[in-house]
Amino acid sequence: MINLTINGIDTQVHEGTTILEAAKFLGLPIPTLCHMEGLSPYGACRLCVVEIGEAPRSKLVSSCTYPATEGLKVRTATSRVLKARKMVIELLLATCPQSKIIQDLASEHHVRQQRFKQEHEDCILCGLCTRICEEQMMAKAIGFRGRGGNRSIGTPFDVESEECRRCGGCMYVCPVCQLRCTFNEPEKAICNGCINLAAPCVEKDQFDDLMCYMDPCVACEIEKD
Amino acid sequence: MSSDTVKEILDKHNEEGNGLISILEDIQARFSYLPEDALRMVADAKEMSLVEVYGVATFYKAFSLEPRGKHLISACLGTACHVREAPNIVKEFESQLGIKAGETTPDKEFTLETVACLGACALGPIVVVDGHYFSNVGQTEVKGIIEEAKQGFETADIQQDYHIFPVDVSCPKCNHSLMDSGRVIDDYPSIRVTASFGINHGWLLLSSMYGSYKVFSEHEIPTETVVHFFCPHCHAELKGTTNCVTCSAPMVPMIISGGGMFQICSRRGCKNHMLDINGVNL
Numbered sequence: 001m002i003n004l005t006i007n008g009i010d011t012q013v014h015e016g017t018t019i020l021e022a023a024k025f026l027g028l029p030i031p032t033l034c035h036m037e038g039l040s041p042y043g044a045c046r047l048c049v050v051e052i053g054e055a056p057r058s059k060l061v062s063s064c065t066y067p068a069t070e071g072l073k074v075r076t077a078t079s080r081v082l083k084a085r086k087m088v089i090e091l092l093l094a095t096c097p098q099s100k101i102i103q104d105l106a107s108e109h110h111v112r113q114q115r116f117k118q119e120h121e122d123c124i125l126c127g128l129c130t131r132i133c134e135e136q137m138m139a140k141a142i143g144f145r146g147r148g149g150n151r152s153i154g155t156p157f158d159v160e161s162e163e164c165r166r167c168g169g170c171m172y173v174c175p176v177c178q179l180r181c182t183f184n185e186p187e188k189a190i191c192n193g194c195i196n197l198a199a200p201c202v203e204k205d206q207f208d209d210l211m212c213y214m215d216p217c218v219a220c221e222i223e224k225d
Numbered sequence: 226m227s228s229d230t231v232k233e234i235l236d237k238h239n240e241e242g243n244g245l246i247s248i249l250e251d252i253q254a255r256f257s258y259l260p261e262d263a264l265r266m267v268a269d270a271k272e273m274s275l276v277e278v279y280g281v282a283t284f285y286k287a288f289s290l291e292p293r294g295k296h297l298i299s300a301c302l303g304t305a306c307h308v309r310e311a312p313n314i315v316k317e318f319e320s321q322l323g324i325k326a327g328e329t330t331p332d333k334e335f336t337l338e339t340v341a342c343l344g345a346c347a348l349g350p351i352v353v354v355d356g357h358y359f360s361n362v363g364q365t366e367v368k369g370i371i372e373e374a375k376q377g378f379e380t381a382d383i384q385q386d387y388h389i390f391p392v393d394v395s396c397p398k399c400n401h402s403l404m405d406s407g408r409v410i411d412d413y414p415s416i417r418v419t420a421s422f423g424i425n426h427g428w429l430l431l432s433s434m435y436g437s438y439k440v441f442s443e444h445e446i447p448t449e450t451v452v453h454f455f456c457p458h459c460h461a462e463l464k465g466t467t468n469c470v471t472c473s474a475p476m477v478p479m480i481i482s483g484g485g486m487f488q489i490c491s492r493r494g495c496k497n498h499m500l501d502i503n504g505v506n507l
Contacts, residue, residue: 134274140274140276140277141274141276142276143274143276143277143279143280144280145276145279145280145283146283146284147283147284147285147286155276156264156275156276156278156279157261157279157290161275161276162275163274163275163276
């Protein structure tokens, strides 16, 4: 067993446990996007950053890939962590402003405006679809292609893959496939802003099936302040 | 694409236990690009998914999935060349050839690519065509460079000043003459070397006429075979540092008496040769 401290709480975990798993066990919320149980950790989205070690030598690591080590001191919500997370969300939002999941994350993490140029990409290269295809479906039909700015996900030679069984797993896990509810509303508005204004009876934890019914949308109201 | 050649490459690497990149490098060297069928064969042989092979092939800039042209033009766009207006040179090439950087002309003559740095920043902007460097290239020189490449650098050299002529060569290692006056080819003494390929090892006689490709050998050498050349006197392998620009087999260097060097491709059937008479005192 390995002893470590997360947010001042001493805990014991088995060897090979990641910080994210240990924090989840303690009920500490760490947002994730490219992480999914049953798939290997990938560390692509950097949303799950936490601060390890003690000042001034502390550093930010992705908790989904960092294994717990003896005596490790982890802080999951320092101002440095929150700032880094917010920046990651802003960048993700600029890449895919149309994604409901990213919009939800943004409003959940108090991102109130979009400062960067909107790209309207259809992929954030989180690798969830390639991993589910390889690890759960044993198909390896899609994968990463190219490098740098030209990196994309797809089948070889852009033709239908012989390995693909059309299971739809890739679409199921994709965080940007689902469009936000106010897609036709003001460009730079942040969807689900209404949740931050709405009556406290609305459960704020999970936005899974919640769709906004406010008419007109108040997302633009938030942008103003 | 011949699948036999790919099989041969795969078998060779299977014996050596080499990884994917080495195999792709060899296929690229042989066909000048990675044909789709070859990638499928590699995936089958390595028991990998095609997407994994494809991912590696698209990741590295050294690999090309499109057939390359006969002549490769690499224009440097590194920092030093960039500030010396290399982007304009690239634009000029693009308009002259009617293609964008990274593309090949429809007649498969030219491939234009940009590179990050060629390591000769003081000479920028630099353009390399088929291994020949052009320094301080101006926009007006672009057309000339393309014309020169079309004619071929080697043939242009010979046709200007020399007709077919006999050469007198010696080993670059021991400087011993390689000429064999006992055996005459094309009315001139032949060049005698020791050749080895596979399990075969024996003598090889080349015509000393520059431009003649007559060859006699102890063992029949199948075309496409890469042959290792040895000096019959010091038994050192005649091995240069450069590779053939056409088929990327190693070039075999020999010293020309009077100065200079000439190199022939070690692949049977490839007629590529290079004459370097720099530093000759005529």
